[in-house]
Amino acid sequence: MSDRLPGFSTLAVHAGAQPDPTTGARATPIYQTTSFVFNDADHAASLFGLQAFGNIYTRIGNPTNAVLEERVAALEGGTAALAVASGHAAQVVILQQLLQPGDEFIAARKLYGGSINQFTHAFKSFGWNVVWADPDDIASFERAVTPRTKAIFIESIANPAGSITDIEAISTVARKAGVPLIVDNTLASPYLIRPIDHGADIVVHSLTKFLGGHGNSLGGIIVDAGTFDWSAGGKYPMLSEPRPEYHGIRLQETFGNFAFAIACRVLGLRDLGPALSPFNAFMILTGIETLPLRMQKHCENAKAVAEFLAGHPAVASVSYAGLPSDKYNQLARKYAPKGAGAVFTFSLKGGYDAGVSLVSKLQLFSHLANVGDTRSLVIHPASTTHSQLDDASKVKSGAGPDVVRLSIGIEDKEDLIADLEQALGA
Structure with a gap:
């Protein structure tokens, strides 16, 4: 290449890698x-x-x-x-x-x-x-x-x-x-x-x-x-x-x-x-080779799902920095102008029991302890990932009893919204 500094997508595919000198293999x-x-x-x-x-x-x-x-x-x-x-x-x-x-x-x-x-x-x-x-x-x-x-x-x-x-x-x-x-x-x-x-x-x-x-x-x-x-x-x-x-x-x-x-x-x-x-x-x-493509889709889907949840009557609040009304939106615009990420939480009006119930009713979302997958994931932190904390510490860490965490994948956003809609309705 010339003296041009490679862009992010080029680095995601090529940085650190060369064809194998012995076999010529292109993949590492x-x-x-x-x-x-x-x-x-x-x-x-x-x-x-x-x-x-x-x-x-x-x-x-x-x-x-x-x-x-x-x-x-x-x-x-x-x-x-x-x-x-x-x-x-x-x-x-x-x-x-x-x-x-x-x-x-x-x-x-x-x-x-x-x-x-x-x-x-x-x-x-x-x-x-x-x-x-x-x-x-x-x-x-x-x-x-x-x-x-x-x-x-x-x-x-x-x-x-x-x-x-x-x-x-x-x-x-x-x-x-x-x-x-x-x-x-x-x-x-x-x-x-x-x-x-x-x-x-x-x-x-x-x-x-x-x-x-x-x-x-x-x-x-x-x-x-x-x-x-x-x-x-x-x-x-x-x-x-x-x-x-x-x-x-x-x-x-x-x-x-x-x-x-x-x-x-x-x-x-x-x-x-x-x-x-x-x-x-x-x-x-x-x-990593597909990181830029995936992150774009993750963020697009996450914003659409957050907007849907913000307007649902069973939802008390949504914490997603990509929403203009969110308290972190200005920081998101400064630090993450390409998107506010794919992981966020929302609170249900029914509290702890509603959160536990919701994750069992979702069908397309996988209920497990991970984030950042191509698949959309859900968990109720207060009963799982943050269960070792006392109630006050759970709230301070953003994992109160009424909170559900989503990690939005790269599926069609319409299907994700439909799954949440049926689970919230149930």
Whole structure:
């Protein structure tokens, strides 16, 4: 190509990939192997000592996974990426590089229920403490900062409510505090929002959702924006101090603007071990090729369904940022002008019982705990994904007892509306 920068759809198909040099295969091969042969003893030593890049063992890296990593990094505008076994695994690997026992990180209250549970309970065993802030009150993030704060974590589009987070405003708080901003971009995908463009230092995805897009493969990914100085202030010794296992290398000094991605690979993935299967990487790569087409259809359908529900007499309210009347519509126009996503919630006048009843009466929508599928999905969060929270916390996270979450697929919108209409009527 010329000096022209490829567009998003071109990157979604081509970034990171070349025809296989041995066979000429156009699709990225599945390198289904545990390990890789070294050229000689010196080559092996240089790989293990981080003096050369290459493949050692699929737990640390794999050529199929490398194409996926390069592609998502290109789509997000980052310097490098690391693919792992799930979105949850990605969050563990990220925070392992940033936090020591007793440290804190600030997280937005409006998060996926599994993340709330992981942050509140599982991370306590590592001595990592979460402090909650309200994404609708930017000052609450400022108030939450202490000398022990090492990161701020938000979702670009919050799960389950579909609310839009003011990334730039929270980035300003993170900069002032001298800590990185981590943005979970799962519900938006880089097609709708690129958090790095708005001040994010690290982007994380559950690849299982919109990037893979077909509900067939688990995966997670960490994207390094290359924007944070890990040596400043001595807050992040994993990156700034000599690493004894690598003969005293300082990762920030050696790897510069992709040091965080390297740390996640050679310190996190190496020792924690949540490796992504090359087969799953292949499936997710195939899904990403159609990401722009799918996201357009997802958003078109979601807006039509939200408009239908907003006018239905059994519905108390609809929370979808794509509706002009929604409180997040202005933020959606700023951050996601191509569409407000495909996941949103609505409240039923019949409360908890009506929500539970509705999901059992839908026929085209699948009742399951996932989002971002080509198929339309439904769940009642208060009785499932957010059931571990008390009632007050459920409401604060956007998962009150009367709330139903939809993930709108790419079917014909008329069929989706007809299914909701019959279920609401019943």
